[in-house]
Amino acid sequence: MxxxxxxxxxxxxxxxxxxxxxxxxxxxxxxxxxxxxxxxxxxxxxxxxxxxxxxxxxxxxxxxxxxxxxxxxxxxxxxxxxxxxxxxxxxxxxxxxxxxxxxxxxxxxxxxxxxxxxxxxxxxxxxxxxxxxxxxxxxxxxxxxxxLLLALGLPKAWQEKLGREFGDTERLNQSLERLSGESSNPYEDLPADLVEHINSDDAQAVAGWVTDKMRASGLPLSAGRTPSAIASRLMDKVELASATLSDENRSALEQFLxxxxxxxxxxxxxxxxxxxxxxxxxxxxxxxxxxxxxxxxxxxxxxxxxxxxxxxxxxxxxxxxxxxxxxxxxxxxxxxxxxxxxxxxxxxxxxxxxxxxxxxxxxxxxxxxx
The missing domain is CATH 3.30.930.10 (Bira Bifunctional Protein; Domain 2)
Structure with missing residues (x-):
């Protein structure tokens, strides 16, 4: 000892x-x-x-x-x-x-x-x-x-991201700037069948799509991230990219902080x-x-x-x-x-x-x- x-x-x-x-x-x-x-x-x-x-x-x-x-x-x-x-x-x-x-x-x-x-x-x-x-x-x-994030009605992915950044003023401000800007096209370059699963908010279907692609590429399902984890991360990224923050909600967040x-x-x-x-x-x-x-x-x-x-x-x-x-x-x-x-x-x-x-x-x- x-x-x-x-x-x-x-x-x-x-x-x-x-x-x-x-x-x-x-x-x-x-x-x-x-x-x-x-x-x-x-x-x-x-x-x-x-x-x-x-x-x-x-x-x-x-x-x-x-x-x-x-x-x-x-x-x-x-x-x-x-x-x-x-x-x-x-x-x-x-x-x-x-x-x-x-x-x-x-x-x-x-x-x-x-x-x-x-x-x-x-x-x-x-x-x-x-x-x-x-x-x-x-x-x-x-x-x-x-x-507060829940009361403002922010998407779940943004609630989780901003919650993780709470206490880190620089990162939180960067995220608020990104959220206040114009949304980007989260579906660009994604296959149509995958977009359909994501729009349906069907995590199981997205995970199934990922599993099929991994198997087709000869990738082991047990090494690294699981198909479910990849699917969850992909759906979060789409939600983060497509959401925007209204001026009213941005003002409320800034007043609170x-x-x-x-x-x-x-x-x-x-x-x-x-x-x-x-x-x-x-x-x-x-x-x-x-x-x-x-x-x-x-x-x-x-x-x-x-x-x-x-x-x-x-x-x-x-x-x-x-x-x-x-x-x-x-x-x-x-x-x-x-x-x-x-x-x-x-x-x-x-x-x-x-x-x-x-x-x-x-x-x-x-x-x-x-």
Whole structure:
């Protein structure tokens, strides 16, 4: 086992024990595919990858959330809170690639609002216990953004694409520019029978067409992408190419992404946005308001809490509230976390498992309190 370098290890383990967190023993060498399938392409470029003699993709542990979830799946899936502290390996600009992280993953708690609030407060409490003074908390919400895209009636493929780009301002703006332009002919150079299947929204027929072409070309159906995956991607590309965004919807999206307010004002501003644009965020907004009320009534001191509608964390598995915590005037976050309810299903759970957690960059923390 890698020796944990952080001088705060004993205090962290004491906090975990006092708050009923189970210790998860996570190996240093991890299968890479679960990360590649869940965290996104941007994260892949940060990983240290290798393979064994059977060509299985492996990596040095880049973070704890994914392997803790895999551990949970293998251990029976009863609701439990896991605490961890250990070394991770990830490429970072102007910072060491080997560093310690600590955190808590809360898996299986059906009271999502309560668990979201508790996750944020646990992170704040740990920072206080370890000597951090004034802090700034930045909040965002993936679910609210997805609810907006649904309310605007965007095609499913565009909802998924923009949802993946949430939190990456440059890529999101590029996609909005593309969506606001003239649509292109998505059927150019496609055979007539394939166009008929696509227009019928018949994914099975498109997959069958792909299967026939692969067999006719002598391509194995089990190597690389499956016919179903190719068909799904093809139908998405057609939908992306043929859709356009009205000026009214473009304006609504831009107004939303500009919302940036203290937590005490944010819910009111969001409600005014809903009314002005004749839209509804649905249950996601009720959850956001309940979280904001809980956070405001928690009694945190020496703390500025801000909601930024455009803020998202650039990992594909987040599904709800996301947050980062900074030391006052700090440029890099000390803590990052959020809700990731879909991750367990992607990793193999038969049903949705509520999940929320956070991690602390211990090297940054030690610089602040040194």
């Amino acid at each position: 890698v020796q944990v370098a952080t001088k705060f290890a004993d205090q962290l383990h004491a906090f975990f024990e006092a708050n009923d967190c189970v210790n998860a023993e996570i190996g240093l060498l991890q299968p890479a595919d679960p990360y590649l399938e869940t965290a996104g392409e941007d994260f892949r470029r940060l990983m240290f990858l290798t393979s064994d003699q059977t060509s299985t993709n492996l990596c040095l542990r880049p973070e704890f959330t994914v392997p803790v979830c895999l551990h949970h799946l293998a251990s029976g899936q009863i609701p439990v809170r896991y605490g961890y502290v250990g070394t991770v390996f990830r490429q970072r600009e102007d910072e060491p690639h080997e560093f310690d992280q600590a955190g808590i993953e809360d898996l299986g708690n059906e009271n999502r609002v309560e668990a979201d609030i508790a996750s944020l407060l646990d992170a704040e409490t740990i920072l206080r216990k370890l000597g951090v003074g004034d802090i700034t908390i930045l909040l965002g919400d993936q679910a609210i953004f997805k609810a 500009e919302i940036d307010a203290p937590i005490e004002d944010a819910a009111k501003i969001m409600g005014e946005f809903e009314a002005a644009n004749n839209l509804s965020f649905g249950p996601s907004f009720e959850n956001l308001k309940a979280r904001f009320e809980g956070i405001q009534s928690s009694g945190m001191e020496n703390c500025s809490v801000h909601y930024q509608a455009s803020f998202g964390r650039r990992l594909d598995y987040y599904t709800g509230q996301v947050f980062e915590i900074y030391a006052s005037n700090g440029k890099r976050p000390l803590v990052g976390g959020g809700r990731y309810d879909h991750l367990m299903s992607i990793l193999g759970a038969e049903s949705t498992v509520p999940a929320v957690g956070f991690s602390i960059w211990m090297d940054r923390l030690e610089q602040v309190v040194s």
